[in-house]
Amino acid sequence: MMSSFPHPHLLGIEGLAADDVHLILDEAERWIAFNRRPRRQADLLAGLTQLNAFFENSTRTSLSFEIAGKRLGAQVVSMAVAQSSVAKGESLIDTFRTLNAMQPDVVVIRHGETGAARKVSEIVDCPVINAGDGTGEHPTQALLDALTIRRRLGRIEGLTVAICGDIRHSRVAGSNMRSLPLLGADVRVVAPPALLPPAGELGAVAAYTDMDEGIAGVDVVMMLRIQRERMDAALAGGLSDFHHRYGLTRERLDRLAPRALVMHPGPINRGVEIEGALADDRGRSAILDQVENGVAVRMACLDLLTRARRGD
Known part of the structure; x- marks a missing residue:
């Protein structure tokens, strides 16, 4: 039986137990080996939609989350913030109320406001992963x-x-x-x-x-x-x-x-x-x-947080 992650979201290290961290690290180990294969495609997240919303510039985190989701078989959608209604002044709350209506299965967010990921987790009906919020957590x-x-x-x-x-x-x-x-x-x-x-x-x-x-x-x-x-x-x-x-x-x-x-x-x-x-x-x-291991860790997080939605 697969181990379960006892939290609906990953908003920070604060609130996690040592066993929670060890679970993620142990799960990531198998994805490192997987990512070194010539062909890297799983179907664990097949049929699920992963929404990446990066309100700050990023190379390593944004691309590794995108690669992680795609290698797990998810439909990965990356929000173009500069071309979105955010540029017209739409609030974070209204933006994610709108996005939630599109029924994503997992949201990955980076935002310049400390606590933004927690705010979003209170709005949407799916797991939220904090990819960096202000001076808060990563x-x-x-x-x-x-x-x-x-x-x-x-x-x-x-x-x-x-x-x-x-x-x-x-x-x-x-x-x-x-x-x-x-x-x-x-x-x-x-x-x-x-x-x-x-x-x-x-x-x-x-x-x-x-x-x-x-x-x-x-x-x-x-x-x-x-x-x-x-x-x-x-x-x-x-x-x-x-x-x-x-x-x-x-x-x-x-x-x-x-x-x-x-x-x-x-x-x-x-x-x-x-x-x-x-x-x-x-x-x-x-x-x-660190860069290589980042893909594996993010695969582990996506897998663990969506198991309940998949019925695993």
Whole structure:
């Protein structure tokens, strides 16, 4: 009997139990092998309609959800937001009331407003997957990150992970700061003071403002994209000063654990948060593994969330 996912939606890591996360990761494992076959077509979602609504630009997340749905056999429809009534001023609520009337079977949404995915889940009659909402959460990114760590290092429990960069504005950091401790990792964040969240939002996560101290001895270093529009608030010296003080370079690798893994959710600002040659070093960098694993994780999420609709 197939295991069931005990939640109607995937809106964030918050609210999930460790068993829920392990279920998704275990399901994703089989899709990695499937995706490496010469022919990759399943019919689990045959006859179901998957609606992708991306109100923000995306390459990795949007395309991997589209590929995931199509490989599972779904009818995948990607909403052209710029050509929709949203451009005429239609509200999020009215847009999804309209879309719900078209009877989609699963909705994948990315939106700039924190909490947008939850609002949509209260309107539509099908599962909703949050593909990133404002500065809130990006749960499938955290799940694919966890899967990547587990596959490359053999475990998550007991590892030390440093998340570095724009922590305050990062939904990737928000989800990983929930998922990785849930799975037994020791998590720390490293950033300039202006890019750290308020102390009350860190929970048990330790915060560092010195990069060399923050990454010392860690098993995984996860770099985040620096959002250039916010750099003036972070460092008076700008991008070059940020790279000098907080960029990941080969020289800084010596401070990590011997087999430490380098990760980045993309897109990368080469020469800012990470040295370009280091990002391309497949021996240390898991960045392309993250991309590959993202398709498998999203296939697992689509499968698990639609099983009740399929009668499985």
